Amino acid sequence: MTIPLLVAEAARRHPDQPAVVDGDIRVTYEQLAGLVTETARAYAARGLRRGDRAAIWAPNRLEFILALLGAQSIGAIVVPLNSRYRGHEAATVLARSRASTLVLANGFLDIDFLGMLRTAAAESPGQAGDGPIPGLPHLHTVVDLGGQPADGVLGWPDFISGGRSVDHDRFEAMVAAVTPDDICDIMFTSGTTGVPKGVLTAHRQTIDVARVWAERAELSTADRYAIVNPFFHGFGYKAGMITAITAGSTIYPVATFQADELLELIQAERISVLPGAPTLFTSLLNHPRLAEYDLSSLRFSVAGAATVPKSLFQRMRDELGFTSVSQAYGLTEAVVVTQSLPDDDPAHIAETTGPPVDGMELRIVDPAGDDVPAGDEGEILIRGRNVMLGYFEDERATAETIDADGWLRTGDVGRLDEHGCLQVTDRIKDMFTVGGFNVYPAEVENVLATHPEVSESAVVAKPDQRMGSVALAFVVPRGGSRPTEDALIEYCRARLANFKVPREIVVRDELPKNASGKILKTKLRPAAKEA
Missing domain, CATH: 3.30.300.30 (ANL, C-terminal domain)
Incomplete structure (x- = not known):
């Protein structure tokens, strides 16, 4: 129930199974474990220690996977940054989390991430520090996945090569010290409605979420999983990357969504698993040349959001060829709360997000906090072993969100049907x-x-x-x-x-x-x- 043990177990069970296919790069699970170890040693050489924060600001690609798993392998806490962040947004999260290491992909989408960050950080109050980004004194190492790193910034190859100097016994002790209850990530909320808060999750929770999702999806080594959902988001990271590793499936990172390119990937690589936001499937269904592509390999998908057109799931089956489609409901504070059952009726899937997954329970309550009858709307409360540990350094917000009995207020509105399945109807804050x-x-x-x-x-x-x-x-x-x-x-x-x-x-x-x-x-x- 720790990330380093998960990676080692996957390499032992599926050594020759393709783990990641990123363009022309193909990595087996045995090779992935080796690359993760190299990355972990590189972090250790730069002074990253258990409990330190390592931020990643990059699109879906192999190096993101290595940067995340490598940091977690020595007990560091990963802080994924939204790849669409501008400089001030990134600087805010880096400052609040006091990240000591940052891996970024400068030039992604032709954007100067480093320049934006330096400009924003320079405007922030406080000590400038003597690190690579003035204004972020805790940040001592910046690694650039782009082609030409700037002054004070390491390129990925140089970063990795630095790990060779780390003492073997000391490194092994760092890996062995990681426990299931250690924090493995701080996922900052999207911030679309206010100041983002850092959600704390332990290793055991991240792996358990992935296991539950994999079981509902009936994921196996035969599956080829195209991950369009961003790795910085729980959907792409925990229900994507980590889930695939638990099942020994092959990960296909998709850096940006382009309907043409995704359809070609499905056809060429025989993709079988493709979750995403409803807009992804709407774009594919509306593609003018959809009928020209062979999509017969598609097996399983999840489309989840507050608003999912009822006709979408039937169209996904009939026109995209999925043999199994489902809805799911989750949030950053829990990732997966409910999910449709594999053999559920398509008409029922279109109506609800399914029953609670293993280890989770929910209630629907009125404004006074009392349970409402089945079929009535109210706020969704959730409780279970994979609910967040709390908000990073924010006891007040944690207490306002999770009560003394462990029930978390989601801020979502929904109802339960007679089978105990959840229908999410809206966000409380969106109601007028x-x-x-x-x-x-x-x-x-x-x-x-x-x-x-x-x-x-x-x-x-x-x-x-x-x-x-x-x-x-x-x-x-x-x-x-x-x-x-x-x-x-x-x-x-x-x-x-x-x-x-x-x-x-x-x-x-x-x-x-x-x-x-x-x-x-x-x-x-x-x-x-x-x-």
């Missing part, structure tokens, strides 16, 4: 009132998703003098269609109570999203106020 009646945007978005000319939508509140607020919908058309505002409003009017019907619909070519595929309603709300 129209004339005193509560409107949950996901309900309106689900209706819009059934319209044949709508690819995706996002509903936010628009201020209204008479009603307080009304619904405003941003819509992306499907294919080459161009639905009219009047037609979409009438479509909603026929399916929703009047107070839920959007008063205005704005058609856009795309909606703003973060790197995890979540629609950023925080970027849409200002437009709603001006509309």
Whole structure:
């Protein structure tokens, strides 16, 4: 139940099995274990110790896997940074976590990550320090995966070669000292609704989450797992990378999502497992040359979000060829809470995210904290062995989120059906009132998703003098269609109570999203106020 033992066990059980295929690079599990050890020794040579923080700011690639597993192998705590962060966002997390080491991919997407970071850190108050990034005094080592490292920054080959000087016995003692209860990562929340908080998770929890996910997916050594979900996110890291290692499956890191390239990868490498945000599958389904690709290898997928078009799962089966599709519900503070069963009815999967996974339990409560009957909406509370240990150096936020009995308030709204399966209906913070009646945007978005000319939508509140607020919908058309505002409003009017019907619909070519595929309603709300 520690990361170093997990990697060693995978190498013992599947030495010749491909572990990672990253473009032309192919690494077996035995080779992966060797590379992870080299990386761990390199960290040790640079002074990283048990409990120190090592940040990673890079896209999905082999070196990300090595950087993460290598740090955890000597008891260091990994802090993954969103690869879409700008300089100030990255500097904030690095400063708050007091990371001593940073691995970054400068030049990814033609962005000068190092330059952004240095500019932002220089503006921060406090001691400048004598490290490679003035303004971040705790950061003593920066490793660049790009081609030409700047002054004071190590290239990956030089970083790795430095590990050869580490004493063998001392290194082995560092690895042996790692325990299941040690913190293995600090996952900072996305920050789309405020200041991000660092979620603390132990080795045993990260591995158990992966084991549970692998069992529900019936993952095996025969599977080829394309991981589009970012490694900096729990979906790509724990339900992706670590899950694949627990099952001995082959990892295919996908740095950026391009529908053409992903379809070609599925065909060429016979990809069998492909989870993702609903928008990923919508993009594939809307691809003009979808029928030209051989997707017969696809076996299993999870599409999970607050809003999943009910028709999506059937289309994933019928048009993409998945033999098994499911929904799941999780959050940074627990990663996987519920997941559909492999043999569940497709119609039921479209309605719910399934029952709680092994080791987790949930309740639906009203504002007073009392349980509500099955079928009624309320806030989702969760409890179990894989709920976070707490927020990094924030006892107040931890106490506000987890009560004395261990129940964590998710801030999500949902209901349980008669089988104990969860349907997530919305975020509490997204709910708004129209004339005193509560409107949950996901309900309106689900209706819009059934319209044949709508690819995706996002509903936010628009201020209204008479009603307080009304619904405003941003819509992306499907294919080459161009639905009219009047037609979409009438479509909603026929399916929703009047107070839920959007008063205005704005058609856009795309909606703003973060790197995890979540629609950023925080970027849409200002437009709603001006509309």
